[in-house]
Amino acid sequence: MKWRYITRWMLDRPHKIGTLLNQYKVEKTLGLGAYGIIYLCTETGTDKPYVVKQLRPSKRKKERERERFKRETQFLRNIDHPSIPALVDEFMIEGGLYYVMEYVEGDNLEELLFLYDQEYTELEALSMMKQLLSIISSLHQQRIFHTDIRPPNVIICQEKVHLLDFGLAIQVDGDNENEMNHYRQDDYYDFGQMILFLLYSQFHGKRSRKLTWLDELTLHPATVHLLKKLLGISEPYSNMREIEEDLQSAIAFFQGEPS
Template sequence: MALKQLKKLFFDRPLKDSVILNHHYRIEECLGMGGYGLVYLCTDVHTQTPYVLKQLRPTKAKKEKERVRFQQEMKLLKSIHHPQIPAFIEDFIIDGQAYYVMQLIEGENIEELLFFQKQPFTELMALQLLSQLLGIVEYLHDRFIFHSDIRTPNIIINDGRLCLIDFGLAKQLTPEETEEIKVRKQDDFFDLGETLLFLLYSQYKGKKKKNGTWLEELTLTNEITLLLKKLLGIDEEYQHTAFIREDLNRAIQSVT
């Protein structure tokens, strides 16, 4: 295990700042290093437009299945055209290394807002943000695309507008893959419920009980409680986004 980590550190070092790729993109900084890829902020040297650039980790690029997976990720992103999802710009290969460029989404992610800035969200604000997020999930699920990683770091807010990023774990299925569709659909629904719960807890002022649950700690309307129970699989699970939309609209009405 130690040798494996050392290899990663040696071979997967981020590109240096100011390096220019494809005669086009100047690396500004490394934004993150996941287990699968390296993500950079870059600038188009001709237009001065900022973008996000993703590189398949060099150690991963040595494996055929990882290269195929990276190609599938790019193919999926190319097929998505939604104003609240980063647009795919282009891809290229340099010295055997695969890269792709996508739109930079400005703003702050929900994790930063909740846990570092301690920003409170009212019930109405939380439900309205969930409504935007559900709109994105509706778009994806209608195309049999499942994000599989809807978490607070991957949700960006800019002046009240919500965007979903990081499709590294996303997968597009065929209508015939019914069992995997069921599993991935419920995973996305659970993530919606968990995100809503994080937002609702932002106003919680009480002392957390050792074995307390959100049902005991949060004072919510019946409509919000029902929505959360079904998203989290406590009650009978939702089978389609349309049913979530109906209950979400009722929940919004219950706090307005």
């Protein structure tokens, strides 16, 4: 086990700053995920910034991991949404797989919440998540299910929400309703958890293992209703339209609009 991690560390060391990956020069390493290494690069000749993702060298020997990476690339190639960075390029270097996508300047929600201690009111949290729900809805219409919606994969750029990282995404072929509902509920649950992350930003008490968010947070009944259904505490949502309507009802309360 120890030697496996040593070997992985030796294989998966990120490229050094200044390394050229085709016409893209590495400026810094943005992150090391379970399957990929992410770089901020600039294109030679234009200095335009891009994000380059590399399949970890330790993973590329396995056909399953290569296929996963190619499937993620295919998703990005086919998705056309202003809040999802577009695929720009893809290439191989000495057997290594890479793809290039648009660079979205901003902070992800994990950084905002846990590094910068950003706080969100209930209205701000719900309004932000309304943007995210619109992205998820667009994906579901194409039978694409993200299945990994969490704070590091959501970037905020000038108050606009962007969804990243399709490494675990699933596209269901045909009309297998049972399979689609399984992945649909996964995304609904993750979406509910995202709302909770934002709402807990204003909680300053001491967390208790014996208490739940229902005990620790003081929320409007419409928000509680929404979260209970998203998280499967009460009967779960059967479609996106129901979520959109309940989310808008909760937002309307704080905006003084008739629900």
